[in-house]
Amino acid sequence: MLDGKFGKSVKKAIEILIALGKIYNAERMVRIGSAQISGISYKNIGDAGIEFLEEFLSDAKVRVKATINPCGMDTEKWKSLKISNKFAEKQFRIINLFKKIGVGIDCSCTPYLIGNKPGFNEHIAWSESSAIVYANSVLGARTNRESGISALAAAITGRTPMYGYHLDENRRANFLINVKCKLESISDFAALGYIVGNKIGNNIPYFRGIERVDWDKLKALGASMAASGAIALYHIENITPEAKIKNMLRSEFREITIESIDDAYIKLNSTRDREIDLVAIGCPHLSINEIEYIANLLKDKKVVTKLWLMTSRKTMELAMKRNLIERIVRSGAEVISDTCLLVMPIENLKIKTIATNSGKLSFYLPSYCNIDVRFGSIEKCIRSALTGVWGD
Ligand code: F3S
Numbered sequence: 001m002l003d004g005k006f007g008k009s010v011k012k013a014i015e016i017l018i019a020l021g022k023i024y025n026a027e028r029m030v031r032i033g034s035a036q037i038s039g040i041s042y043k044n045i046g047d048a049g050i051e052f053l054e055e056f057l058s059d060a061k062v063r064v065k066a067t068i069n070p071c072g073m074d075t076e077k078w079k080s081l082k083i084s085n086k087f088a089e090k091q092f093r094i095i096n097l098f099k100k101i102g103v104g105i106d107c108s109c110t111p112y113l114i115g116n117k118p119g120f121n122e123h124i125a126w127s128e129s130s131a132i133v134y135a136n137s138v139l140g141a142r143t144n145r146e147s148g149i150s151a152l153a154a155a156i157t158g159r160t161p162m163y164g165y166h167l168d169e170n171r172r173a174n175f176l177i178n179v180k181c182k183l184e185s186i187s188d189f190a191a192l193g194y195i196v197g198n199k200i201g202n203n204i205p206y207f208r209g210i211e212r213v214d215w216d217k218l219k220a221l222g223a224s225m226a227a228s229g230a231i232a233l234y235h236i237e238n239i240t241p242e243a244k245i246k247n248m249l250r251s252e253f254r255e256i257t258i259e260s261i262d263d264a265y266i267k268l269n270s271t272r273d274r275e276i277d278l279v280a281i282g283c284p285h286l287s288i289n290e291i292e293y294i295a296n297l298l299k300d301k302k303v304v305t306k307l308w309l310m311t312s313r314k315t316m317e318l319a320m321k322r323n324l325i326e327r328i329v330r331s332g333a334e335v336i337s338d339t340c341l342l343v344m345p346i347e348n349l350k351i352k353t354i355a356t357n358s359g360k361l362s363f364y365l366p367s368y369c370n371i372d373v374r375f376g377s378i379e380k381c382i383r384s385a386l387t388g389v390w391g392d
Contacts, residue, residue: 001013001014001157001169001389002014002015003245003303006215007059007060007121008058008318009056009057009059009060009156010057010059010060010156010157011156012153013056013060013151013152013153013156013157013326014159014205014301015148015168016149016150016152016153016158017029017153017157017159017160017161018161020161021162021163022166023271024161024163025163026160026161026162026163027162028161029157029159029160029161029162029385030123030156030159030160030161030162030166031159032064032122032123032124032125032154032159032160033043033064033065033068033118033119033122033123033124033141034065034066034067034116034118034122034124034125034126034127034277035062035064035065035066035126035151035152035154035155036066036067036068036111036116036126036127036128036131036151037066037067037068037069037070037098037117037123037127037148037151037152037365038068038069038105038127038128038147038151039069039127039147039148039149039319039341040068040069040070040071040072040094040095040098040107040147040148041071041072041090041091041094041339041343041344042071042072042090042094043072043087043338043343043344043345044072044111044343045240046246046385047090047095047193049094050093050094050097051092053097054076054097054375055096057100057156058098060101061101061102061138061156062102062103062155062156062159063117063155063156063157063158064155064364064376065102065104065152066103066104066155067105067106067108067111067116068095068103068105068106068107069100069107069108069127069128069131069148069231070107070108070109070285070339070343071091071094071111071338071339071343072087072093072339072342072343072344073087073088073091073105073339073344074106074336074337074338074339075091075092075095075313075337075338076249076337076338077336078091078225078326079251080231081277081336081344082347082348083344083345083348084350087345088126091236095107097200098199103155103345105360106312106313106314106337106338107312107313107337107338107374108285108311108312108313108314108315108338109128109130109132109284109340110131110134110156110219110284110285110287110315111313112131112134112135112139113120113229113285113288113312113315114115114185114312114315115314117139117211118135118139118240119139119140119141119143119220120139120140120141120143122141122142123141123142123143123158123166124142124143124164124290125144125146125150125151125154125155125162126142126143126146126151127145127146127148127150127151129145129149129221129226129227129232130147130198130219130223130224130226130227130284130360131284132144132145132225132226132232133225133226133231133232133328134197134218134219134222134284134389135220135231135233136165136171136232136233137218137222137233137235137243138215138218138219138222138238138240140240140242141242142166142171142385143165143232144160144164144165144166144232145179145230145232145261146160146291147217150326150359151252152200153234153284154354158382161328162313163265165232165233168189171204171233171242171248172204172249172250172385173203173204173205173206173235173245173248173249173250174203174204174252174254174386175203175204175206175253175254175255175256175374176205176206176208176249176253176254176255176256177196177203177206177207177208177256177257177258178208178209178256178257178300178383179192179207179208179209179258180209180257180259181255181258181260181261183210183213183217183261185222185319185376185378185379186216186290186357186377186378187215187219187220187357187359187375187376187377188217188219188220188261188285189213189218189221189224190220190224190264190357190358190359190360190362191222191223191224191261191264191265191359191375192224192228192258192261192374193220193221193222193223193224193228193266193354193359194225194228194264194267194268194359194362194363195228195258195261195263195264195276196225196229196231196233196256196258197224197225197226197228197229197230197257198226198228198229198334200229200231200256201229201230202230202231202232202251203232204231204233204235205225205227205234205235205250206234206235206236206237206243206249206253206363207234207235207236207237207241208237209237209317210236210237210354213239213273214237214289214331215287215289216287216289216290218236219284219287220284220357220359221250221299221356222234223283223284223358223360224358227363227364228359228363235248235249236313240316240355251316256339264354265375265376266305266336267377268362268363268373268375269358269362269364269373269374269376270362270372270373271372271373271374272364273372273374273390274390274391275352275353275389275390276305276355276374276384276387276388276389276390277305277306277352277354277382278305278306278307278308278309278349278350278351278353278354278355278356279303279306279307279354279355279356279357279381279382280307280308280310280341280349280354280356280358280386281289281294281307281308281309281310281357281358281378281381281382282308282309282310282336282340282358282361283310283340283341283342283356283358283361284358285310285311285312285315286309286310286311286315287315288315288319289317289324290378291309291315291324291335292319292324293317293378294309294328294378295319295324295327295328296381297378297382298327298328298331298382299327299331300330300332301331301386302332303331303332303366303385304332304385304386304387304388304389305385306328306334306385307331307332307333307334307382307385308333308334308338309328309333309334309335309336309337309339310337310340310341311335311336311337311377312337312338314339316335316337333385339369341361341365341369342356342361342364342365342368342369346371347369348380350365351371352372353371353372353373353374354371354373354383355375355376355380355384355385355390356373356374356375356381357375357376357377357380357381358375358379359375361373362375368375371377376388376390
């Protein structure tokens, strides 16, 4: 690859990975099963990013299953979302670059729900923080927190440097988190994730005291911790796959007890404002179960505040087959695919306050987009879409 025998793109890609491996003292490369690539939105990468990709990918083809993160718009209803023609043209150019080299162009941060689902112990190179932590923790796959470029280089070469979370010795937890409070809703798990990420940074937590949980709650927990603390891997006693089969706590660890998640509900509400401009649910992208749950809450009701449900196109199509989308749309809510609020040019929409159940979105929106947030459960968010105000 380094000799250029497989073309310019492969040579460049392996050079990037070797440089990365040297920085982290990797002894060798490891073959990967899949890649997940972020940095897709034209809002984030701009013209310079397009030029870089065109040059880098000139003769590339991916060697493994690869998918991309949300892009900057819904690729079908972008016009009604006030996306300009110029933005859309550039965004399609980026997507087509990936398509040409064999990347799956379902733009989603939940690839594991729509066909890019790695197996236990499988080495992968993923770059979306919420997907990384889900793959490592809930699926037991192995990835570092890749950048968009290193994940792309891994997709082109089929390899990644073997260091960090790829190695057994780096996967055991160094923080024991005793959870002493009751966790019920998905937003409770997001709130817990926010607190733990804040307290332990990019360390590895081992949770004790969490008994009943489902995939959607684990999705929210990880996304929140990855945002507030750059956490890439967690274990839950008797629940997550590695913790089920062996002791995943190091012999030396620090201990934290969480008695309450109330503080997260206070901090993640950046305003006391009760007027909401947009209710947004689906960060990370909604699963089919979440869509069904929301569709039931909206049955025979009408929203008075704009309500967006964000999901992958494949999940949306599945929901359509089950007549859930029809029910949602009848309420006046919208289902938005392929994108996410952080990578869309939402400035055009002149939004001041957003209500959400997402810890990650609540963490980033005020600083990234200068938008205030009301954070609460799905039920509370839906209620505010139906009544027009955030209830206390
Ligand atoms: Fe996904 Fe965007 Fe949230 S990438 S995790 S919807 S910030």
